[in-house]
Amino acid sequence: MNDSPAQTVPAGIDDILDQTRADRQAVDRLIVDRLASDVVLVNQISQHIINGGGKRMRPLVHLLCARAAGYAGRDHIKLAAIIEFIHTSTLLHDDVVDESSRRRGQVTANRMWGNAASVLVGDFLYSRSFQLMVELERMRIMHILADTTNTIAEGEVLQLMQMGNPDLGVKDYYQVISDKTACLFAASARLGGVLGELDETDCDRLADYGLYLGQAFQIADDVLDYRADGDQLGKNTGDDLAEGKVTLPLILALQQAAAGEQALIREIVEAGGSDRFGEVRDIMLRTGALDEAMRQAGSLAEKARRALSVLPDSDAKTALEYLAVYAVQRGF
Numbered sequence: 408m409n410d411s412p413a414q415t416v417p418a419g420i421d422d423i424l425d426q427t428r429a430d431r432q433a434v435d436r437l438i439v440d441r442l443a444s445d446v447v448l449v450n451q452i453s454q455h456i457i458n459g460g461g462k463r464m465r466p467l468v469h470l471l472c473a474r475a476a477g478y479a480g481r482d483h484i485k486l487a488a489i490i491e492f493i494h495t496s497t498l499l500h501d502d503v504v505d506e507s508s509r510r511r512g513q514v515t516a517n518r519m520w521g522n523a524a525s526v527l528v529g530d531f532l533y534s535r536s537f538q539l540m541v542e543l544e545r546m547r548i549m550h551i552l553a554d555t556t557n558t559i560a561e562g563e564v565l566q567l568m569q570m571g572n573p574d575l576g577v578k579d580y581y582q583v584i585s586d587k588t589a590c591l592f593a594a595s596a597r598l599g600g601v602l603g604e605l606d607e608t609d610c611d612r613l614a615d616y617g618l619y620l621g622q623a624f625q626i627a628d629d630v631l632d633y634r635a636d637g638d639q640l641g642k643n644t645g646d647d648l649a650e651g652k653v654t655l656p657l658i659l660a661l662q663q664a665a666a667g668e669q670a671l672i673r674e675i676v677e678a679g680g681s682d683r684f685g686e687v688r689d690i691m692l693r694t695g696a697l698d699e700a701m702r703q704a705g706s707l708a709e710k711a712r713r714a715l716s717v718l719p720d721s722d723a724k725t726a727l728e729y730l731a732v733y734a735v736q737r738g739f
Contacts, residue, residue, distance in 0.1 A: 414725040420462065420733050423471075423726045430470045431463070434487045441488065441535055452516050452528040456495050459513050466491045468620065468730065469595040472613055475715075475723035476603025483602055485539055489552065490595050492536035497559055497591075499529035504567060507646065547601060555594040562586025571651035573661065573673040580655055581622065589621025596620075609717040616727070619711035624734040626704040629654035630697050633688050649681035656691055656700045663694035704735045 417423050424431070442453045466487035473483035501507070502515040503522045517525040533556070540549050566583045569575050596617030600610035632647045633656055647654055653676060661669055668690045675683050691697050708731040718724045 414720055415722050417726055417729045420729075420737075423467070423729060424462070426722060426726060427467060427470050430474075430484065430487070431467070433481075433484045434463075434466055434470070434491070437484060437488045438491060441492075441539065444531070448520065448524060449528055449531050452499075452520055452524060453495075453532065455513075455516055455519070456498060457491070463491055464624070464730070465494050465591050465595045468592060468617060468727070469599050471723045471727050471730075472596045472599025472616075473602045474599075475718045475721055475727060476600050476605050476609075476613070477719075478599070478603040480602070482543060483599065485543060486548070486598050486602070489536045489539045490591065490598075492532045492539070493552070493556055493559075494591060496529040496532035496536070497563070499525045499532070500563065504563070548598060551594055551598060551601070555590050558586050558590045562588070562590070566652070569653060571677050571679060572653060573657075573676040575653040575658060577655070577658055580653070580658055584622055584625040585618065588625040589618045592621030592624070593617035605717070612714045612717045616711045616714040616731075619707045619714065620731055620734055623704040623707040623711065623731070626655055626700055626707070627735050627737070630656055630700050630704070633691055634697055645681040645684040648675065648684055648687060649679060651676055651679045655703065656696045657687070659699050660687070660691045660694050660696035663696060664690050668694075701735065708732065708735045 415422075415426075417426070438457055442450065442457065444450050444453070469487050469490055470483055473486075499516055503517045503525050507515050507517070515525075516528070536552075540552055543549075562583055562585070566587055569579065569583065593614040594617070597610050597614040600613040605613070629647065632644065632654070646652075648657070657672065657676070661672055664672065671683075672687060672690065675687060711731040711734075712728050715724055715727055718727075
């Protein structure tokens with residue numbers, strides 16, 4: 408007879424946010440406290456980004472993994488804030504590199520205050536995150552986060568190198584999204600296991616969960632860039648194509664398109680701009696590229712769920728399983 412308590416299955420993302428409300432509010436308070444600066448512009452830009460909406464998925468993954476691993480202390484609050492600072496700093500830098508004008512439905516910081524200010528405040532958030540890390544006085548945590556921030560930077564450079572390259576292959580695409588996006592999800596999950604004092608093998612499995620979740624999350628984002636409308640997406644539809652960013656849907660369309668359609672896509676990618684966005688999206692629909700990309704995202708989400716088998720049953724584990732579903736269903 409199984410006497411373990413039944414787990415509550417979330418009906419949606421709002422249930423998970425309610426479940427983690429106390430921890431998330433503590434993270435928010437710490438973020439507000441540690442954003443304070445004597446430099447007015449730092450405060451303005453930091454508040455603009457931090458308060459700009461979003462589910463804060465990476466800190467959420469960390470909070471849930473720590474609880475699912477049996478951690479009962481408070482260091483997960485500080486680590487969640489560190490993770491959010493690192494992520495936010497990458498957003499500031501991303502928007503400058505991509506020349507973006509909208510993020511999460513609002514005007515980007517670089518459009519409001521200029522590129523130089525955005526880059527420098529991004530640097531401030533990076534340095535603030537490392538100040539918080541030092542306070543934890545745990546060398547293993549610092550190693551994980553230092554390696555992660557370095558990998559993110561490499562991913563950014565790798566993506567920049569591949570801009571406007573229609574010959575980018577699936578393997579290289581996965582390398583970009585693993586380094587640029589999924590590695591912070593992986594670190595967020597691994598650090599939950601570290602706090603819960605799981606053994607190295609189990610921490611590796613949690614990192615696998617984060618990696619697969621992050622990959623699925625990014626692929627779904629890349630599909631939404633062609634399938635959603637701008638208000639739903641929170642940024643301008645077709646931004647990826649306009650920037651010459653080759654993502655999985657585009658790679659798959661090139662593989663399946665007729666010769667004339669391939670030539671058209673290559674020309675558009677190399678030239679940049681979104682004037683012919685509709686033509687490219689039509690080719691994706693005809694070739695089934697968007698559906699295939701989502702099939703791959705769904706497969707990754709399932710691998711993420713299976714990686715959680717190392718955890719005992721709990722509401723936190725059930726919430727993590729739901730996040731894998733949410734990653735590929737949001738906005739569709």
